[in-house]
Amino acid sequence: MLIPTNLLDGKKILLGITGSIAAYKSLELLRLYIKAGADVRVVMTPSAKKFIAPLSFEALSRNRVLDDTNESWADDFNHIKISQWADVIVIAPASANTIAKLANGLADTILTQCALAFPGVKLIAPSANTHMIQNPMIQASLKMLAIANYDVVSTQTKELACETVGDGAMAEPLEIFWNTARILLKNTFWANRRVIVTGGGTIERLDDVRYISNFSSGKMASSLAVALYVRGADVNLISTKFEPNLPSTIHTIDVESSAEMEEYLTDSIRIAKKGKLSKPSLIHDAPIGLIQKEPFLFMAAAVSDYVPTHSQSGKLKKEILGDTWDIAMKKNRDIIASCNKEGIKTIAFKAEMDPITATQNAKNLLENKGVDAVCLNIINNNNRFGSDSNAIDFISKNETISFATADKLTLSLSIIDQASVL
DSSP: OOOOTTTTTTOEEEEEEOSSGGGGHHHHHHHHHHHTTOEEEEEEOTTHHHHSOHHHHHHHHSSOEEOTTOOOSSSSOSHHHHHHHOSEEEEEEEOHHHHHHHHTTOOOSHHHHHHHHOOSOEEEEEOOOHHHHTSHHHHHHHHHHHTTTEEEOOOEEEEOTTSOEEEEEOOOHHHHHHHHHHHHHOOTTTTTOEEEEEESBOOEESSSSOEEOOOOOSHHHHHHHHHHHHTTOEEEEEESOOOTTOOTTSEEEEOOSHHHHHHHHHHHHHHHHHOOOSOTTTSOOOOTTSSSSOOEEEEOOBOOSEEESSOOSSOOOHHHHOSOOOOOEEEOOOHHHHSOOTTSEEEEEEEESOHHHHHHHHHHHHHHTTOSEEEEEEOBTTBOTTOSEEEEEEEESSOEEEEEEEEHHHHHHHHHHHHTTO
């Protein structure tokens, strides 16, 4: 997924580096912040400088690195002023030693002093040996930080620097980036609002090796899910295809057929509106406190209009089928028309190829299927299936808003901002 170069424009990030082998990954994290338009300053502990030189961070950030040897009170290059400057503090990697210090309010390095002086949300990405990260004292420290205005990005299980496989590796830089973007871009409308997104082209089996589908890539749905995530929503993405490296806390359900999509969608809508789980095996129950706001449904999936009348088991042999194969098809159930939309704002997506009739067809969908808005996408040589950009007409009962061609994440942010005023 393309990250817009202006996604974090005007945002100020203080990136803290501690003594961990994962410090080299922070260079990639810094690069992601800079490419997204953020202004980044770096602060390092003495131990961090043993793993990587400050010059590397200065070269990428175009800012001096603050450490324990160069604090100045003649300007803003000190732990008080730099903390007042920042919109968020990100500590990645956060060593076990630093985690314990933060949890106990210790401030014996310039980085821990910055953290203590910063009143806003602080994001930490732990990195330590498995036994160290699982030590009861470190686990208790992480729990303490979780209730003290710290967000924690979970570690991952992989081969560690000590040549053992286990939990303790720092989260991937892109995962930390998305967590940071969520802190910086969250708004009150979408925060903790349950939202369902469907995406991809459904797959209707002819037999166990052949199927009928369409060219929908699922990119728009993945982009919508990420846009909603960074705005603070609790997102449930039901799709046949997914963009790689989505934020891990986006709940994804991988489906295949339109019947399977409808089953999960029906259950998801029920949960979103009532917070009760009818089929525990399908999806997670609604966390307490997330069912007070009106939920939303973005129906971006390209559901097959027709499905095979009879799907066969095994592989149909051409010797049996003969020279021609007449496939019997039946009209599919209209998911968006038939799902229970009472108490849930619904935005449908419609792809058209004829620009003359496209708008009227979208308005007919709006009238006939009981949705609150339609996102019209006209497919042509400049706007193909699977592209990384798109143009959308957002059509509601009262107005039509045209969004010019943009990358799909930027477009998704525009769509959900418009949807919030329905």
